[in-house]
Amino acid sequence: DKTGTITQNKLSIIACQPLTGYTAEQLLDAAGLAADQEHPDAIDQAVLNYAAEIKHPLDFSKRQQFTPFDFATKRTEAVITTTDHRQMRVIKGAVPTILALYAKQHPADTAPASAAIQQLATANAKKGYRSLAVASVVDSQMALVGVLAIADPPRADSASMLARLKNLGIKPMMITGDSVPIARDVAEQVGIGTKILPAKALKAGTAADKIQLIHESDGFANVFPDDKYQIVKLLQEDGHLVGMTGDGVNDAPALKQAELGTAVSSASDVAKASASIILTHPGLHDIIAAITTSRQTYQRMLTWVINKITKVIEIIILFTLGFFWLKVSLVSLLGMSLLVFANDFATMSIATDNVQSTAGPNQWRLGPLTAASGVLGLWFALVDLVIVWLGLNQFHLNLPVLQTAVLIGLVFNSQFRLLIVRERSHFWTSWPSRTLLAVNLFTIVIFALLALTGWLMPAISSPLLVTILLLTLAATIVLDFLKVAVFRWLKIA
Ligand SMILES: [Mg+2]
Structure with missing residues (x-):
C-alpha cells in the first residue's frame, strides 16, 4: 500500500x-x-x-x-x-x-x-x-x-527498508488507489521501479495473462480495495507467499488474504484486526525483523526435523538388523528410558541455538528433507552396528554389557549429531549456542561416568568407552562432509 x-x-x-x-x-x-x-x-x-x-x-x-x-x-x-x-x-x-x-x-x-x-x-x-x-x-x-x-512524501525509512526486502529475496510491489503519475513518482523515489500500470489492465485476459502482467510490473495504480485482494489471490494461486502491508480500511480484505498481512502502527482498527502482524513502531523497519526472526525460527525447526528423522531412521535400522542378527534387544528397557532423557535435553536446547536466517525465502520440502535425513540416519546406524561388532568380536562382551556399549554409542552419536545437523554447511562454520554446547557436553560426561561406574547399567571398561567415543566422533566428522554434499545436492538450506 x-x-x-x-x-x-x-x-x-x-x-x-x-x-x-x-x-x-x-x-x-x-x-x-x-x-x-x-x-x-x-x-x-x-x-x-x-x-x-x-x-x-x-x-x-x-x-x-x-x-x-x-x-x-x-x-x-x-x-x-x-x-x-x-x-x-x-x-x-x-x-x-x-x-x-x-x-x-x-x-x-x-x-x-x-x-x-x-x-x-x-x-x-x-x-x-x-x-x-x-x-x-x-x-x-x-x-x-x-x-x-x-x-505526500515517502517515509524516511521506506527506501532503505525496500532495498533490504529485495536483498531478502522478496519482490516489493506498490498497489494504490492514487493516479498512475503519483504512484510512479513514489515508486521511483523508494526504488520499487517505474512500471506502474492502471488496475484496469488486470480486467481482461485469462488468469495466466494477469499473472504475467503482475510479474512484469512494479505495481498498480487506480485500484479499488477488491483489486488489492485479487492481486494477492492471483499471486497465491501462482504459488507465491504474499506479504501485504497497509493502514486503511480499504486494505483490510487484502491484509486478511495475504500470508503476511502487516498493519503499520498508524493503521486503522479494521486494518489491524485483519492483519497477522501489527507494527508497534512508526515506519516499516520492523517488517525486516519479522522476516529474519521467522527465518531463524525456521532454521531451528529444520534442525529439529532433520535431527528427529535421522534419529528415528538410525534406531529403526539398528534395532531391526540387531534383532534379526542376534535375536536380542540391543538396548535394555532402562537404557531406552535413559536414551530418551539424553536426547530430550539436547533437542530442547535447539531452541536456544545460534542460527542465521537465509538470504531467500524458506519452504518445507519434506521429500528431500526425509531423503537427506535418511542418508544421515543410515550412516549412524552403520556406526552403531560397528560398535556391536567390536563389542562382540574384539571386547567379547556378554549381552548386558553389550547393551551398555550400544546405549553409550547411541548417546554419543545423538550429541555429536546435533552439532553437525544444526549447520547446513560444515559444522565449524558457526558456534552452537552456549546452552546447547553445555547440555551436549554435560550429557556426554554424565553418560560416560554412568557407564564407567556401572550406575544404572552394567559397567564397561575405559578402553571400550574411549573406543566408542573416538569412533563416534570420527564417524561424525566424516559424516559432516557427506552431509554438506547431500544438503547441497538436495538444496537443503
Ligand atoms: Mg493507505
Missing part, C-alpha cells in the same frame, strides 16, 4: 513556484497568511510546516481578517496590511478555482498569467504533485502570485 504505508500520509510542500515579478518569500507569505493557523486543515498544515521548516516567519499580526475554507467558495482568504500600509487580499485554493476567479476579474487580459499557472500545474501533475494556486488583490486589482507543489 502506498498512502500511509510507504508514504507518511501527510501533505508536504515540495516546491514554491512564484510567477515572474514575485519572490518565493512573497508567495509563501501570501499562502501562509491565507492559512488557518488555529484550526489548520491538511493543506494549511502543509503550508505552515513548510514555512517553519525553511525558518520563514509568518507575521499573523499583519492579518486583519480571515475567511476559512468553504465548500461553496473552495478557497481561503485573508486581508493583510502590506509593508507600505496598504490593504491586500490574499487568496489560496485549487488551480481551477483561482483561475476562474481571475478570469472573472480580468476578462480582457487573463491569458499570460493564467497560462503560466496552468503550465506549472500540468508539469507538477506529471511528477505526481498536486498544485495550490495563490493570488493577491490590491486596490481591486487581482494578480496571480504562483503555485505551491504538494505531495
Whole structure:
C-alpha cells in the first residue's frame, strides 16, 4: 500500500513556484497568511510546516481578517496590511478555482498569467504533485502570485527498508488507489521501479495473462480495495507467499488474504484486526525483523526435523538388523528410558541455538528433507552396528554389557549429531549456542561416568568407552562432509 504505508500520509510542500515579478518569500507569505493557523486543515498544515521548516516567519499580526475554507467558495482568504500600509487580499485554493476567479476579474487580459499557472500545474501533475494556486488583490486589482507543489512524501525509512526486502529475496510491489503519475513518482523515489500500470489492465485476459502482467510490473495504480485482494489471490494461486502491508480500511480484505498481512502502527482498527502482524513502531523497519526472526525460527525447526528423522531412521535400522542378527534387544528397557532423557535435553536446547536466517525465502520440502535425513540416519546406524561388532568380536562382551556399549554409542552419536545437523554447511562454520554446547557436553560426561561406574547399567571398561567415543566422533566428522554434499545436492538450506 502506498498512502500511509510507504508514504507518511501527510501533505508536504515540495516546491514554491512564484510567477515572474514575485519572490518565493512573497508567495509563501501570501499562502501562509491565507492559512488557518488555529484550526489548520491538511493543506494549511502543509503550508505552515513548510514555512517553519525553511525558518520563514509568518507575521499573523499583519492579518486583519480571515475567511476559512468553504465548500461553496473552495478557497481561503485573508486581508493583510502590506509593508507600505496598504490593504491586500490574499487568496489560496485549487488551480481551477483561482483561475476562474481571475478570469472573472480580468476578462480582457487573463491569458499570460493564467497560462503560466496552468503550465506549472500540468508539469507538477506529471511528477505526481498536486498544485495550490495563490493570488493577491490590491486596490481591486487581482494578480496571480504562483503555485505551491504538494505531495505526500515517502517515509524516511521506506527506501532503505525496500532495498533490504529485495536483498531478502522478496519482490516489493506498490498497489494504490492514487493516479498512475503519483504512484510512479513514489515508486521511483523508494526504488520499487517505474512500471506502474492502471488496475484496469488486470480486467481482461485469462488468469495466466494477469499473472504475467503482475510479474512484469512494479505495481498498480487506480485500484479499488477488491483489486488489492485479487492481486494477492492471483499471486497465491501462482504459488507465491504474499506479504501485504497497509493502514486503511480499504486494505483490510487484502491484509486478511495475504500470508503476511502487516498493519503499520498508524493503521486503522479494521486494518489491524485483519492483519497477522501489527507494527508497534512508526515506519516499516520492523517488517525486516519479522522476516529474519521467522527465518531463524525456521532454521531451528529444520534442525529439529532433520535431527528427529535421522534419529528415528538410525534406531529403526539398528534395532531391526540387531534383532534379526542376534535375536536380542540391543538396548535394555532402562537404557531406552535413559536414551530418551539424553536426547530430550539436547533437542530442547535447539531452541536456544545460534542460527542465521537465509538470504531467500524458506519452504518445507519434506521429500528431500526425509531423503537427506535418511542418508544421515543410515550412516549412524552403520556406526552403531560397528560398535556391536567390536563389542562382540574384539571386547567379547556378554549381552548386558553389550547393551551398555550400544546405549553409550547411541548417546554419543545423538550429541555429536546435533552439532553437525544444526549447520547446513560444515559444522565449524558457526558456534552452537552456549546452552546447547553445555547440555551436549554435560550429557556426554554424565553418560560416560554412568557407564564407567556401572550406575544404572552394567559397567564397561575405559578402553571400550574411549573406543566408542573416538569412533563416534570420527564417524561424525566424516559424516559432516557427506552431509554438506547431500544438503547441497538436495538444496537443503
Ligand atoms: Mg493507505
